[in-house]
Amino acid sequence: NAGVTQTPKFQVLKTGQSMTLQCAQDMNHNSMYWYRQDPGMGLRLIYYSASEGTTDKGEVPNGYNVSRLNKREFSLRLESAAPSQTSVYFCASSEPGTAYEQYFGPGTRLTVT
Amino acid sequence: GQQVMQIPQYQHVQEGEDFTTYCNSSTTLSNIQWYKQRPGGHPVFLIQLVKSGEVKKQKRLTFQFGEAKKNSSLHITATQTTDVGTYFCAGGSNDYKLSFGAGTTVTVRA
Numbered sequence: 001n002a003g004v005t006q007t008p009k010f011q012v013l014k015t016g017q018s019m020t021l022q023c024a025q026d027m028n029h030n031s032m033y034w035y036r037q038d039p040g041m042g043l044r045l046i047y048y049s050a051s052e053g054t055t056d057k058g059e060v061p062n063g064y065n066v067s068r069l070n071k072r073e074f075s076l077r078l079e080s081a082a083p084s085q086t087s088v089y090f091c092a093s094s095e096p097g098t099a100y101e102q103y104f105g106p107g108t109r110l111t112v113t
Numbered sequence: 114g115q116q117v118m119q120i121p122q123y124q125h126v127q128e129g130e131d132f133t134t135y136c137n138s139s140t141t142l143s144n145i146q147w148y149k150q151r152p153g154g155h156p157v158f159l160i161q162l163v164k165s166g167e168v169k170k171q172k173r174l175t176f177q178f179g180e181a182k183k184n185s186s187l188h189i190t191a192t193q194t195t196d197v198g199t200y201f202c203a204g205g206s207n208d209y210k211l212s213f214g215a216g217t218t219v220t221v222r223a
Contacts, residue, residue: 031209040122042201042215043156050209058210090155096209101146101158 001026004105006091012111013081021076021108023091031094032074033102034058034066036087043090049074050096081112116140117204119214126192127222134217136185136202144205145178145185150216151198161205194221 045058
């Protein structure tokens with residue numbers, strides 16, 4: 001099993017360009033998450049999907065949109081990239097229950113110039 | 114909303130020494146989770162604490178959850194170079210979301 005996969009691993013965008021970050025998990029988890037990680041700020045939740053067909057805003061949703069394409073896939077879209085969106089983006093999945101530890105993908109390092 | 118504060122931000126440790134990192138929440142948590150992220154890597158789940166006052170051990174790592182379920186600590190004994198990385202606590206709520214602390218970045222002097 002691959003666990004959680006993310007593409008691309010690295011991306012450089014110019015201000016105003018758009019792109020979609022892809023995430024897929026093969027653990028049959030119901031919940032999926034998108035985080036951004038900036039130095040000294042830990043992981044901040046952008047959007048999450050508690051189950052297939054639902055999405056909700058997290059702590060920092062402005063400038064992003066998401067799509068839960070099916071149970072396996074959860075994509076994050078930047079419609080008009082800004083330098084403030086330079087960050088490392090992590091996708092994660094979990095199975096709601098007593099122990100709902102999150103499994104993280106390897107991350108996408110995004111630079112917006 | 115729920116906020117989780119973690120201290121210290123950096124911990125420089127001599128190999129063989131012990132250290133502790135602390136986590137405090139502004140609200141009562143349903144559970145607390147700890148993750149480790151190696152340099153250049155992704156966060157990896159270490160442990161979850163659910164009960165008030167709970168203590169769990171993993172080899173040289175000891176995790177505690179406070180009686181009020183608002184704070185937690187991670188104590189590492191006899192630090193090794195393999196302990197290098199950033200340790201995050203994450204407060205859990207009833208909606209299966211986690212609020213992550215800013216992390217404690219550990220470096221080890223051999």
